[in-house]
Amino acid sequence: MTARRRRQTATAYLFLLPGLLLFAVFRVYPLLEGLRLSFTNARLGRAAYQFVGLANYTRLLEDARFQVSLWNTGFYTLASTLPVLAVPLGLAVALNRGALRNVLRSAFFFPFTLSVVTVGLTWLWLLDPVVGPFNYYLRALGLPARSWLADPATAMWAIIATTVWWVTGYYLVIYLAGLQDIPRELYEAAALDGAGSGHAFLAITLPLLRPVLLFVVVTHVIGSFQIFGQVFVLTDGGPGDATRTAVQHLYETAFKNFFQFGAASAMAWVLFAIILVFSVLQFRLLRGHTEY
Amino acid sequence: MARRRRVDGQSLALTAALLVLAAVWLLPIVWVVATSLKETAHIVRLPPEWIPWPVTGDHYREVLFSSSRTARIGRAFVNSVVVALGTVASVVVTSAMAAYPLARWRFPGRSAIFTLLVGSLMLPNAVVLVPQYVLVQRLGWLSTYQGMIVPEAAVTFAFGVFLLRQFFLTIPGELEDAARIDGANAWQVFSRIVLPLSQPVLAALAIFAFRSAWNDFLWPLIAVNRPEMFPLPVALALLRSAYSSESYGPIMAGAALSALPLLVVFVVANRRIVEGVRLSGLKG
Numbered sequence: 001m002t003a004r005r006r007r008q009t010a011t012a013y014l015f016l017l018p019g020l021l022l023f024a025v026f027r028v029y030p031l032l033e034g035l036r037l038s039f040t041n042a043r044l045g046r047a048a049y050q051f052v053g054l055a056n057y058t059r060l061l062e063d064a065r066f067q068v069s070l071w072n073t074g075f076y077t078l079a080s081t082l083p084v085l086a087v088p089l090g091l092a093v094a095l096n097r098g099a100l101r102n103v104l105r106s107a108f109f110f111p112f113t114l115s116v117v118t119v120g121l122t123w124l125w126l127l128d129p130v131v132g133p134f135n136y137y138l139r140a141l142g143l144p145a146r147s148w149l150a151d152p153a154t155a156m157w158a159i160i161a162t163t164v165w166w167v168t169g170y171y172l173v174i175y176l177a178g179l180q181d182i183p184r185e186l187y188e189a190a191a192l193d194g195a196g197s198g199h200a201f202l203a204i205t206l207p208l209l210r211p212v213l214l215f216v217v218v219t220h221v222i223g224s225f226q227i228f229g230q231v232f233v234l235t236d237g238g239p240g241d242a243t244r245t246a247v248q249h250l251y252e253t254a255f256k257n258f259f260q261f262g263a264a265s266a267m268a269w270v271l272f273a274i275i276l277v278f279s280v281l282q283f284r285l286l287r288g289h290t291e292y
Numbered sequence: 293m294a295r296r297r298r299v300d301g302q303s304l305a306l307t308a309a310l311l312v313l314a315a316v317w318l319l320p321i322v323w324v325v326a327t328s329l330k331e332t333a334h335i336v337r338l339p340p341e342w343i344p345w346p347v348t349g350d351h352y353r354e355v356l357f358s359s360s361r362t363a364r365i366g367r368a369f370v371n372s373v374v375v376a377l378g379t380v381a382s383v384v385v386t387s388a389m390a391a392y393p394l395a396r397w398r399f400p401g402r403s404a405i406f407t408l409l410v411g412s413l414m415l416p417n418a419v420v421l422v423p424q425y426v427l428v429q430r431l432g433w434l435s436t437y438q439g440m441i442v443p444e445a446a447v448t449f450a451f452g453v454f455l456l457r458q459f460f461l462t463i464p465g466e467l468e469d470a471a472r473i474d475g476a477n478a479w480q481v482f483s484r485i486v487l488p489l490s491q492p493v494l495a496a497l498a499i500f501a502f503r504s505a506w507n508d509f510l511w512p513l514i515a516v517n518r519p520e521m522f523p524l525p526v527a528l529a530l531l532r533s534a535y536s537s538e539s540y541g542p543i544m545a546g547a548a549l550s551a552l553p554l555l556v557v558f559v560v561a562n563r564r565i566v567e568g569v570r571l572s573g574l575k576g
Contacts, residue, residue: 009400011478012393016405019390019449022382026446027412030420030427037423091310099307106562107314110321113554113565115507117525118547121532122320125327125540133323133340140339165320170569177570226418229509233529247418247510254422255514264422272419279414 037265044259056266066267068241069249070274072156076245077224080160084220085213088168092175093205105176109169116166120233123162124149149235152242159230159243166230171216178212179205214286218279225275246271321551328352328545335540351545355531365546367520368527372506373553375440375523379505380498382445387452387497388490392482394453395460396468406457409450417447418510425514435518443515444508448501455500455571459493460486496568499557506554524550 038056042049060066091108095101111119126134127148135145148158182205190200206213228247231237237244246267254264322342327335328351329344355365393399394406424443433439467489468481476484487494509525516522522530528546558565 005399008397012397012399012402015389015393015478015482019386019453020405022386022442022446022449023409023412026424026427026443027415027420027450030423031415033423033426034420037426042426094306094310098303098310100311102562104310104314105566106558108317109566109569110318110555110558113503113558114551115525115528116509117528118550121528121543121547122324124532125544126320126323128540131336131338136338136340165317173566173569222414222416226416228418229525232509232513233532250418250421251510251514255425261422261426268419268422272416275416 034265034268037261038269040262042261042265044254044261049262052262056263057270059263060266060270065241065244066246066249069237069244069246070270072242072244073225073227073246076156076160076227077221079156080163080224081217081220083160083164084167084171085216087164088171088216089175089209091168091172092179093201095172096176096179101176105169105172108172111166112169114166116229117233119162119166120230123158123165124234127158150239152239155235155239155243159227159234162230162234163227167220171220174216175209175212178209182208210286214282217286218282221278221282222275225271225278324544325548327540328548330541332539332541351541352549355542355546355549364519365524365527365531365549368522368524369549371437371521372523372525372550374437375444375512376502376505376553378437378441379444379448380501382441383448383452383501384494384498386445386449387456388487388494389482390449391453391456391460392486395457396465406453409453412450413454421510421514424511428515433515435516435521437521439515440508440512440523441505443511444505445501448504452497452501455497455568456490456493458571459490463489492564492567493571495561496564496571499561499564500568502557503554 039051039053040049041052041055088108095104098104114122126132129135129145129147129150134148138145146154148154186204186208187200190204195203226247227245228251231243231245231248235243237248250264250267250271252258253260253267323340326342326344329347329349330341331346331348331350334341334344356369357366358364394402428434428439428443431439433442463486467485471481471485507525508523509529512523512526513529516526519527519530524546528543528550531546532543
């Protein structure tokens, strides 16, 4: 290495130093430390702890509540993916060519600027079984009112609806950016060939949006596996354990009821493994035929 | 001609339908604001009253200044401002400094570092919750501003590097060469040429970091246990359990207050927000 190259390398690392230090201490180290903790019986306030091998992991196989919470998380992820993909996509296609595009985009985007707690409190009030406006208008229309959040059959769906309302604006902006990149001539050519707008959507829009769809699905699925705030505010996991999710169970195991850091770390790594598998699967499934 | 008019009629109908849908979409927010301004007796009245009359500021006064509750929204508001601004400053400084050499210079380890940072964007935050708590506890940072700011900044740092590096790559190198010939050193080139040219993307990153720090919930819920240090989302969530469920007035006043700063940013810098989100979509 020449003296000049060596100096440039030193300068580069000086620039990188603060950020890399932050990243190493607060991202890389906790990840590895979590893996180590998952093989121990560490607890909050317990200074000395032992390695217990795979005990935390094998115990998860018998932990019925953890399994229920994983199942609920999986259900939430599966059931919310289609609406989270389709609602903003439909809006984006409708908004893309029309007037008032930016005003409408802003309106739909606004809920996404709110915190999950604000969103949760808003819907808690809207869905209030006795004095909430949602049930009032249902009754006015002659439809059955119910305690949406206290009924095991509907509680998770109410959480999904809340989430769709919250995140639609975010994905709408991303879809609109993707639609802008599709050359207009393709649609004009299709129209000349006599293709209807439905056919053009299937033949042009969807295939060319594939990378954007991949991004939306992967982002949403990674986020969904970690759902916590909506549940914490709206149902606290109830009724019973009907909406208990994996991160909520992890939170309670580590910080609320038992302060078992070892067991919670094992849950975190199981969750991490599941998220990794799903992400890789989605990349494989959706990437395959991007060439068009 | 006839065909043209039909199409116009169609798009007019579509726009009208979308306007109605957008209005319905925002109704929950109208409901929150209306509730927060109603007298307590009016809040639970049916049919729902969408226009608060008479208007009262009592609920705002109560959540902001009353000291009788465990979670004081006024104090929490200040905490959130400190945490969000601290995070923005940390993220912008560290990301810009790290992104510059990654965009401009060749040096050993460059692509490995960049790959590691981009890969970490997929890392689920829930996975590091417990060890991060242990770390922050060992540092003595529980219930402190730095205990909220630094971990939050570490999450957004990698995204910031990605975003800024993309932008730095688009700046033509001639300006920097000229400055270097005039005797400027690397730091001067970076701080006097590159940063001023990057103001739009720095603003987009600042807004992105502000939003995620302002709204973060799970980490401060764990890392803060002294009520006077709660940020807004935690204080709000606990405010809910402090009141009986009929007391929606103060809770909705707190919710409306928590939405205010981002509403202002949103109105003032709408384009930057959209740009930031759009760019975040490119990371996949």
